[in-house]
Amino acid sequence: MSPIVEIENISKCFGNTRVLEGVSFTVQKGAVVAIIGQSGSGKSTALRCIDRLETVDQGRIRVCGHEVTSPGLDLHQLRRDVGIVFQSYNLFPHLTVLQNIMLAPRLVQKVAKTEAKERALAVLTQVGLAEKAECYPSQLSGGQQQRVAIARSLAMQPQLMLFDEVTSALDPQLTGEVLRVMEKLAEGGMTMILVTHEMAFARKVADEVIFMHKGRVWERGPASILDAPATTELRDFVGNGL
Numbered sequence: 001m002s003p004i005v006e007i008e009n010i011s012k013c014f015g016n017t018r019v020l021e022g023v024s025f026t027v028q029k030g031a032v033v034a035i036i037g038q039s040g041s042g043k044s045t046a047l048r049c050i051d052r053l054e055t056v057d058q059g060r061i062r063v064c065g066h067e068v069t070s071p072g073l074d075l076h077q078l079r080r081d082v083g084i085v086f087q088s089y090n091l092f093p094h095l096t097v098l099q100n101i102m103l104a105p106r107l108v109q110k111v112a113k114t115e116a117k118e119r120a121l122a123v124l125t126q127v128g129l130a131e132k133a134e135c136y137p138s139q140l141s142g143g144q145q146q147r148v149a150i151a152r153s154l155a156m157q158p159q160l161m162l163f164d165e166v167t168s169a170l171d172p173q174l175t176g177e178v179l180r181v182m183e184k185l186a187e188g189g190m191t192m193i194l195v196t197h198e199m200a201f202a203r204k205v206a207d208e209v210i211f212m213h214k215g216r217v218w219e220r221g222p223a224s225i226l227d228a229p230a231t232t233e234l235r236d237f238v239g240n241g242l
Contacts, residue, residue: 004029004160004191005050010059010069014044019045020056021215027208029159032192033204034223037212038237043195046212047164050193051084064159080108083153084162087169089145091152097124098133101152108224109156116155123151127181143174147181154185161185163194199226199238211237 003138012020020042023127027033035043048054049061052068052075061068064081101120105111111119124130127147137145137215146166153161167175179201186192186205196202202209203223211219211234219225219234229235 002028003027005193006060006062007046007050010046010056010061012048012049012054012056014057019215020049023059023212023215023217023221025210026216027160027191027193029191030189030207032186032194032205033208033210035193035195035200035207035210035212036197036199036237041212042215043212046166047084047162047173047193047195050160051082051162052078053084076108080156081159082162083156083158083160084164085146085149085153085166087165089142089149090136091145091148093137096134096136097129097140097148100137100148101155104152105155106145118152119155119157123154124148126154126184127151128177141174142170143177146170146174146178148176150181150185160191160193163192163196165195165197167196167198202226213237 003026007023007025010020011021023046035046037043037170045054049056052073056069063078066073066078068078098120101123102116105116105119106113116167121133124133127150129144129147132140132144140148167178170178179198183205203226206223208220209223209225210217213233219229219231225234226238229238
């Protein structure tokens with residue numbers, strides 16, 4: 001079976017700063033891949049290139065059958081297949097939780113209102129927030145808002161979910177509730193790539209860990225590499241508890 005994500009030798013600069021250099025990796029369907037590394041190592045940029053939120057200067061990216069680096073890419077179709085959740089929740093404050101989740105299926109996928117509502121209620125149940133359907137974002141905690149953001153992506157029925165440091169703005173208690181939702185998604189077979197600082201979560205859930213350093217894939221392997229790093233850089237990173 002061909003991988004759901006194929007990244008081949010991608011490089012990218014912001015001005016004179018090279019942020020990615022010769023990055024390559026693949027992700028199989030149903031796998032959970034954690035990308036770790038210090039701030040500025042290129043991990044979030046690599047994730048954003050997968051969804052074409054950033055473009056690469058060279059190399060090739062293929063995701064869910066889409067040639068992401070092709071000029072002829074159907075961006076709408078790519079983003080139907082790939083969901084992404086950020087550190088900021090980006091919920092519409094004037095819409096209820098239910099309306100926030102129904103919006104994209106209605107506008108992008110042209111789903112009927114009744115089906116969109118059914119989907120929204122189903123994904124809210126999945127993230128443990130069915131009782132908050134008629135609340136507004138301001139009435140929710142940060143952890144609850146992040147779970148709504150995850151539900152909103154799930155409502156589009158993506159093949160792949162990307163998570164970009166989704167817990168970094170949350171306190172430990174709220175972080176736990178978001179990570180439990182992500183763990184359930186992994187158990188359900190969702191293909192996931194997550195940029196994270198949560199080493200314990202990476203150890204527990206990730207099928208593969210990719211350690212990035214200076215814009216490169218420095219070390220990669222099963223989660224056990226966190227306990228027995230092959231490079232000094234990963235050993236220092238894990239040892240610092242970052």
